[in-house]
Amino acid sequence: MQTLVLASNFETTKKDNKMNRETFLKKGFLGTVLSLSSKQKETSGVPLVGFNHLPIKQAKIMANTVFHKADTRGHANHGWLDSHHSFSFANYYNPERMHFGVLRVLNDDRVDAGMGFGKHPHDNMEIISIPLEGELEHSDSMGNVAVIKKGDIQVMSAGTGIVHAEYNRSKTVLTKFLQIWVFPNKKNVTPRYDQITLDIKDRHNNLQQVLSPNPDDEGVWIHQDAWFHLGQFDENFEKSYNIKRKGNGVYAFVLKGSFEINGQLVEQRDALGVWDTEQISLKAVSQDAEILLMDVPMALPF
16 A cells, blocks of 8 residues: 655644644545445446435425535644535545535645645546645656646546645645546546646636546546536626536536525535536626536446
């Protein structure tokens, strides 16, 4: 088993508040972490929504929705790392919040200056990082060394296996980023790394595509029929979004401000998942409202 080592420039001066980071990494990052339960394995190829999510009780919209308030997410504050988990992860386990279709992990992370995640392995997972503030330095077993910042999108196809580390190289400024895991549509692909820089202005009153299954399309690509879009809207701006593929659902995560999604108020860091529909409607109800849409298959591929 890979030995986990903290990056050499990490400082741990407050022993009283120090967590066992090796234990954290092992629980949160080894392989695909929480394996599918036997019940999930038995239903592979079938939409997995009924027992994974609680529907909105008195929904204003369709019955095929799930509403996750920001304060219902899992939370772990380890001092150097403050993380909110939309789905079960590490020490946070909720059998009704295992994943949304193939969307397995959505972690909203804050990493203190000079701190980060030491070397740890992954396999058979598509891993996407979206920086929100500050910078994050990455290194991996494929020889890649890179820095990502707001406006960048990073992707790794773990495939047959990779080892990587990531940390906040600043000595004074914290880093905030979204860590997202998506189950791939094929196993044991050749590992790969990619990152791009996008023009943030292109998402003003628009849904800017940042990820797709097509290498020739806008944004990065992954081994899955998934599309991600980022938007930043003026107050009262309205836009519709068409689901890209039959059988997909959309998990809408509000980064800033608030929106009405199909008439449901969704506020900062809330999320609304919708499936069995062809379109959703968005309306910003605050200025400079920001949203991430994750359009993903609702059935696991294997």
